[in-house]
Amino acid sequence: MNIAVCLKQVPGTTKVEIDPQTNTLVRQGIENIVNPFDTYALEEGVRLRERYGGKVTAISMGPPQAEAILRDALATGADEAVLLSDAAFAGADTWATAYTLSRAVDKLGPCDIVICGRQTIDGDTGQVGPELAEILGFTFVSYVSQVEEIDGEHMRLKRLMGERYEILEALLPAVITVVKEINTPRLPSLRGMAKAKSATIPVWGAEELEVDGNKIGLTGSATRVIKVFFPQRTQRAEILEGELPGQVDYLIDRLREANLI
Amino acid sequence: MGLLIDLDKCIGCGQCIEFCPFGALEMVGGKVEVREGCTLCGACLDSCAYEALIIEELEATPAADESYRGVWVFAETKDGEFSRVAYELLSEGRKLADARQSELGAVCLGHDIGAVDSLIAGGADRVCVVDSPALADFPEDLCARKLAEVILEYKPEIVLAGATALGRSFIPRVAAILGTGLTADCTGLEIDPETGLLMQTRPTFGGNLMATIICPGKRPQMSTVRPRVFKPDAPDQTRKGGVIRLDFNSEGVTSRTKLLSFVEDLAETVKLEDADVIVAGGRGLEKPENFAMLEELAGALGAAVGSSRPPVDEGWVPYPRQVGQTGKTVCPKLYIACGISGAVQHLAGMQTADVIVAINDDPAAPIFEVATYGIIGDLFKVVPMLIDRLKNG
Ligand SMILES: Cc1cc2nc3c(=O)[nH]c(=O)nc-3n(C[C@H](O)[C@H](O)[C@H](O)COP(=O)(O)OP(=O)(O)OC[C@H]3O[C@@H](n4cnc5c(N)ncnc54)[C@H](O)[C@@H]3O)c2cc1C
Ligand SMILES: Cc1cc2nc3c(=O)[nH]c(=O)nc-3n(C[C@H](O)[C@H](O)[C@H](O)COP(=O)(O)OP(=O)(O)OC[C@H]3O[C@@H](n4cnc5c(N)ncnc54)[C@H](O)[C@@H]3O)c2cc1C
Numbered sequence: 001m002n003i004a005v006c007l008k009q010v011p012g013t014t015k016v017e018i019d020p021q022t023n024t025l026v027r028q029g030i031e032n033i034v035n036p037f038d039t040y041a042l043e044e045g046v047r048l049r050e051r052y053g054g055k056v057t058a059i060s061m062g063p064p065q066a067e068a069i070l071r072d073a074l075a076t077g078a079d080e081a082v083l084l085s086d087a088a089f090a091g092a093d094t095w096a097t098a099y100t101l102s103r104a105v106d107k108l109g110p111c112d113i114v115i116c117g118r119q120t121i122d123g124d125t126g127q128v129g130p131e132l133a134e135i136l137g138f139t140f141v142s143y144v145s146q147v148e149e150i151d152g153e154h155m156r157l158k159r160l161m162g163e164r165y166e167i168l169e170a171l172l173p174a175v176i177t178v179v180k181e182i183n184t185p186r187l188p189s190l191r192g193m194a195k196a197k198s199a200t201i202p203v204w205g206a207e208e209l210e211v212d213g214n215k216i217g218l219t220g221s222a223t224r225v226i227k228v229f230f231p232q233r234t235q236r237a238e239i240l241e242g243e244l245p246g247q248v249d250y251l252i253d254r255l256r257e258a259n260l261i
Numbered sequence: 262m263g264l265l266i267d268l269d270k271c272i273g274c275g276q277c278i279e280f281c282p283f284g285a286l287e288m289v290g291g292k293v294e295v296r297e298g299c300t301l302c303g304a305c306l307d308s309c310a311y312e313a314l315i316i317e318e319l320e321a322t323p324a325a326d327e328s329y330r331g332v333w334v335f336a337e338t339k340d341g342e343f344s345r346v347a348y349e350l351l352s353e354g355r356k357l358a359d360a361r362q363s364e365l366g367a368v369c370l371g372h373d374i375g376a377v378d379s380l381i382a383g384g385a386d387r388v389c390v391v392d393s394p395a396l397a398d399f400p401e402d403l404c405a406r407k408l409a410e411v412i413l414e415y416k417p418e419i420v421l422a423g424a425t426a427l428g429r430s431f432i433p434r435v436a437a438i439l440g441t442g443l444t445a446d447c448t449g450l451e452i453d454p455e456t457g458l459l460m461q462t463r464p465t466f467g468g469n470l471m472a473t474i475i476c477p478g479k480r481p482q483m484s485t486v487r488p489r490v491f492k493p494d495a496p497d498q499t500r501k502g503g504v505i506r507l508d509f510n511s512e513g514v515t516s517r518t519k520l521l522s523f524v525e526d527l528a529e530t531v532k533l534e535d536a537d538v539i540v541a542g543g544r545g546l547e548k549p550e551n552f553a554m555l556e557e558l559a560g561a562l563g564a565a566v567g568s569s570r571p572p573v574d575e576g577w578v579p580y581p582r583q584v585g586q587t588g589k590t591v592c593p594k595l596y597i598a599c600g601i602s603g604a605v606q607h608l609a610g611m612q613t614a615d616v617i618v619a620i621n622d623d624p625a626a627p628i629f630e631v632a633t634y635g636i637i638g639d640l641f642k643v644v645p646m647l648i649d650r651l652k653n654g
Binding site for chain 2: 179254
């Protein structure tokens with residue numbers, strides 16, 4: 001079973017706050033982390049290898065510093081890792097990202113399953129997985145919460161589609177995106193950390209991937225971000241005053257007046 | 262191509278460094294430098310009073326195919342009925358179509374699709390229906406291929422779909438087949454009067470940063486749109502429109518996925534996304550048993566019960582109740598947050614509610630920054646009092 005897991009490096013947003021005075025993002029001590037959802041994708045890849053044998057390759061497209069998340073991936077169970085990095089990849093929209101990732105999957109050789117996170121915490125589109133599946137011509141199943149069984153050419157999956165849990169049979173090869181409840185990611189092992197430390201992680205650029213230059217980076221992106229701004233949060237709560245019972249009465253009156261209750 | 266700094270103009274004030282959400286700018290020897298990690302998002306450009314930052318333009322993007330006209334809405338169905346979001350999109354799509362002086366269409370795929378008059382009453386000039394037993398379980402691969410085929414035939418200039426669980430996983434495949442751009446989870450749509458392009462605005466970074474996105478060179482321009490952001494128009498039964506029934510040739514095609522079974526989660530309670538009133542609890546509830554108190558309040562209000570992430574992580578309530586960046590996005594008329602601090606990831610899922618009530622004993626809790634009414638107090642006192650007043654007049 002050849003398994004590829006896609007991981008993206010993102011700014012750790014837990015520490016991001018808006019400075020109310022200047023209305024800017026405060027990034028004190030910001031550090032880049034692996035997209036939280038992608039740790040579940042990696043863990044599932046490693047568990048599938050433990051169940052069915054094979055190899056797990058971690059792939060990330062990003063700047064050279066994204067190598068850090070690939071080392072962590074090696075420490076937590078990935079067999080191999082490859083970084084897709086090239087100035088020409090910068091500014092890629094989801095389609096151009098998916099195209100670039102698809103070239104790497106192709107280059108790695110026969111692949112049975114590609115696992116992605118459900119969405120990232122920065123771009124937050126959730127589009128890379130389904131677009132990647134379409135470009136590769138693979139089966140696609142989103143929001144997978146359990147891989148029940150893989151048997152020959154098929155796998156049986158449980159997924160959470162809105163309010164409903166579905167059991168699906170899917171033909172391999174497939175791209176799946178996973179949700180949090182699928183597993184609990186393991187911590188790095190000592191052996192893994194030693195391996196991660198000494199591993200050389202190949203870096204593939206536009207040339208190695210033999211990409212079409214018109215399909216990568218900003219050039220290959222149909223969408224353009226033309227403006228970025230901070231949402232206005234000017235509304236301030238009317239803090240109710242006086243004795244608690246009076247506050248509760250006042251609140252109910254306001255809500256009734258507005259026909260909300 | 263890339264972000265350039267005009268060193269003659271840069272005075273080294275460092276203003277732009279604070280604006281970069283990716284931490285990709287740094288001060289080196291009194292001037293700003295671009296580091297690895299720049300995504301060319303452009304957040305820094307306007308922050309510079311000296312116009313020292315420039316994104317090197319691409320060689321002109323190829324012009325879009327002008328033969329594409331009209332606005333289309335993908336009308337999602339659930340259990341044989343059109344989702345509310347379909348009517349929301351028709352209402353917004355109507356405005357866009359009028360601004361472009363073009364038609365508004367709706368398209369739906371499935372089996373045993375009933376009357377589509379409601380889509381016409383909701384604003385559509387014409388409705389394309391693909392109805393086939395082969396599409397009964399909405400096999401996403403076959404539906405994606407068919408929808409792309411219909412789009413290529415009728416050439417709408419804009420295609421909108423709800424940013425529902427289905428929309429966000431199914432529509433990207435349609436966009437990929439068509440090789441066009443797709444903007445995710447939009448909360449604002451507008452036609453640029455000069456260029457005629459669709460300006461699509463969406464929250465990113467868990468609602469911390471808004472981005473406006475265009476698709477200048479490819480057609481159609483596609484967006485998924487967050488449910489509950491736009492209001493459906495009152496149905497106009499006198500509206501006239503055409504219905505086109507299209508064939509689905511199922512011969513020799515089989516889906517690569519097969520739905521074996523499903524169970525409806527939370528079937529017995531009100532769906533969070535559809536609820537007009539939501540009562541939500543956070544870590545301040547302390548234990549699972551205390552959610553019974555919220556259920557009681559919700560019962561008195563005809564509301565649904567939601568939660569922040571910690572109660573889900575602790576296993577007090579199931580995941581479909583989670584509101585926030587990694588849970589549901591809701592936009593009820595009234596959201597009552599009990600014992601929720603108001604972390605950005607939570608706000609991302611509920612801050613567009615019409616009226617927000619916050620009950621929290623910490624006056625500094627950020628939830629008060631988005632709330633309409635705030636009660637600073639112990640929820641274990643306030644909530645029972647609310648229940649009492651609601652029940653006993
Ligand atoms: C403010 C802003 C708004 C944007 N809005 C849009 C938009 O509406 N439409 C659009 O097409 N593009 C948009 N982009 C571009 C988009 O963010 C990038 O293309 C990004 O590389 C991938 O999208 P994502 O972060 O949304 O990933 P998602 O689609 O949310 O990622 C899903 C999964 O795909 C995998 N994955 C994603 N990126 C990588 C990677 N680089 N390497 C390895 N695996 C990866 C991971 O497994 C991840 O969990 C926007 C960018 C910015 C800065
Ligand atoms: C990538 C990522 C994604 C995330 N996604 C989500 C998401 O989708 N949804 C989400 O909600 N969170 C999400 N989070 C978590 C988020 O950052 C916060 O940790 C979380 O929202 C906090 O939940 P809370 O407000 O219930 O708990 P806390 O922050 O612990 O707040 C509890 C509040 O209750 C108050 N309180 C305590 N006792 C009482 C009492 N007796 N009476 C009145 N008030 C009381 C306290 O003053 C406090 O303000 C995410 C985080 C990350 C990093």
